[in-house]
Amino acid sequence: MTETIVRPPTLEERSSFYEVYGTGIPNVDTLTFDAFSRWWNRSKVQGDLPSLWRVAVVKDKIVGVAINAVLDSLGWGAIWELVVDKDWRNKGIGTTLLQESEQALLKRNPNLTHFVIGVKIRNARAISFVERLGYGIQSLVLRLDGEATSTLKELDLEVNIARLDDIPTLLHLNPDTYWGHRDHKMLEYSIRGGNCYVMREKSSHMVVGFVRLEYDQEQQDSTVISFSYRDGYGVEVVDAALNEVTTKNAIFWVQDRHEDILDHFYAEGFQRVEAELLARKRVRS
Ligand SMILES: CC(C)(COP(=O)(O)OP(=O)(O)OC[C@H]1O[C@@H](n2cnc3c(N)ncnc32)[C@H](O)[C@@H]1OP(=O)(O)O)[C@@H](O)C(=O)NCCC(=O)NCCS
Known part of the structure; x- marks a missing residue:
């Protein structure tokens, strides 16, 4: 060989x-x-x-x-x-x-504690490959595309450009996907890159969301939105994010555990265009 x-x-x-x-x-x-x-x-x-x-x-x-x-x-x-x-x-x-x-x-x-690998659902070949190597499918991440129109009549959130001194608070929010988990270094990199916003509840000024907007390289007129949120504020945060989008379409990647957010997107006419399985394997000590 x-x-x-x-x-x-x-x-x-x-x-x-x-x-x-x-x-x-x-x-x-x-x-x-x-x-x-x-x-x-x-x-x-x-x-x-x-x-x-x-x-x-x-x-x-x-x-x-x-x-x-x-x-x-x-x-x-x-x-x-x-x-x-x-x-x-x-x-x-x-x-x-x-x-x-x-x-x-x-x-x-x-x-x-774990190794992980994401495999597209249509890639049957790779699914059996990772399973043979000891990985187990554990969850699904969905790509949802739709029109970038917010349905919130009146926003209860105030939206500001993210600053570096917001980082300690942002570390406690729930991310959209496993890869959206951010440490200090990643947040700093994102914020320095621009197009990042922090959402606060108007009445209490409590931080309830963070979003990052990126223009899609392939699909003109689309913005890819990554987000993280405080429990109970997910739908408001994604809607507030849509308000900031200047392109016609929006693209989100959302893990299946955010059921209320997925339900909201589907009700608003968003459609799944891709999905990726998260396969995970425990590190043997
Ligand atoms: C998925 C991918 C990385 C696998 O790479 P590969 O070099 O073909 O992988 P291997 O040769 O180690 O294993 C592939 C198969 O060949 C078999 N095989 C391994 N060594 C072999 C050998 N010496 N002779 C014959 N067959 C062999 C294995 O049993 C394995 O079967 P399985 O996939 O049903 O488990 C490759 O197909 C690829 O690049 N795909 C496109 C990109 C992609 O899907 N990436 C996502 C990865 S999750």
Whole structure:
């Protein structure tokens, strides 16, 4: 059998990494080379490139790639993207890359309790692949698209641009998805990037929500909205977020445990266009 080496990418391998990354279906939307390069550069600066990014190499050729991330606040190590070039599948390379990724994640944070991986529901092949490797499906994250019109007649929330000194309060809000869990560093990065808002109840000034708006790279006229909220204020927060959107359409990713918010979106005519299963595996101590 041909020898496969798994190692961190070198700085010269950005383009070949991107090429292999593009042969899979890692994202719903394809990531442009510019956006990928920003991710690569940020990971380089933060030290993630050598510690958490991996390439599988056969005879000096990159045939598989993995991008991993530590979700410290949850104690989870995420295999964020995993792709093996089509011509090289079913030879054990994906298994090796995944196992090496788990090792890299544990090395980065030895206190992790779980490994996680998100798999699109239409990707039956990958579902059996992760289940064979000890992962169990635990929940669903839904992508909902709809018109960006708020139905709230009168807003009970005041909306302000997020500031860095809001961060300690924002850490206590419930995020839309597991990947929406934010630590101090991630919140700081988001807020510095702009288009982030904090929602407060008008009467008490209590912080009840945080949203981030990003223009969708692929779908013109759409804004991707990520949010977190205080229990009991979810629907108001997403509606207040829609008020800030300047595009025609809005895109949300919502985990299935937010039933009241999902119910609200469906009632407002939002439609599911994608769904991802969260598969999780406990770290053996
Ligand atoms: C999912 C993916 C990463 C798997 O990579 P891979 O290199 O084909 O994975 P492996 O070869 O280790 O395992 C694939 C199958 O080949 C079999 N296999 C492993 N080694 C083998 C070998 N030496 N000879 C023959 N078959 C082998 C395994 O039993 C496995 O079967 P299973 O999927 O039913 O469990 C790859 O298909 C891919 O890149 N898909 C597109 C991107 C994607 O879906 N990513 C999401 C990942 S969750």
